[in-house]
Amino acid sequence: MKVFAFVASMLMGALLIYSTEDMPSWGDPNSPASRHVSPRYLERSVEETGTPNVVTSVLADYRGYDTLGETTVIFSAGMACILLLRRRRG
């Protein structure tokens, strides 16, 4: 059974590595990721948000909901540490 699981996971890994050949090359300006919304964010960040720092404006304004999820993850990590590790004295 363990051999079967090992072979299955190796096959899955090989399939995933093989499928990366179809993805766009590194830093390709014609890839869909850099043609769809990235030019819009880069060009119109200052006039829409008044922020020269595009990283902050994407993180806090255009993708603010993802940053809310990130903050919630940090909060839940702290809560997990409190629940598991906090003990009373003695």
Place this chain on the structure above:
Amino acid sequence: MIFQYRSVIVATTCRILAPFLHLYSLYVIMHGHTSPGGGFQGGVIMGASFILLVISLGREEALRRMTQKANDFFSSLGVFIYGGIGLACLLLGANYLDYGVLPFPGATPVKARYLGMLVIEIGIGISVMAIMVSIFLNLLGPETSSEEADGIHR
């Protein structure tokens, strides 16, 4: 991190250095719009300043500066600010986290977006600071009564 004696030089130097760390972290948070920085980075620096106090002064003395109850309050306050701003935008008729409709006094929609981003960065900074200190204090473990009796502070 058990030390048998208190070193006056280390304790005094860290106590002098801590307000400058606070000031720098506030600078990093406020200038997140024009230079690299923002909420997460500033929050980490502020948390590091409290951890410096715990390392140099001992746990009891550093907890006198910010109690554990206040720390727990701050950790939820940050997330509350963030969600609260989004909810305020929703109540004013726009989408969730659409800062353009926030009623800052005398601000165009573009300026309102700028100020809304600043408020949520402050909330992120508060939450990250509190969580860093809280995780550090929890990983230290409890202060056993035998150590306190000997005068050794963890």
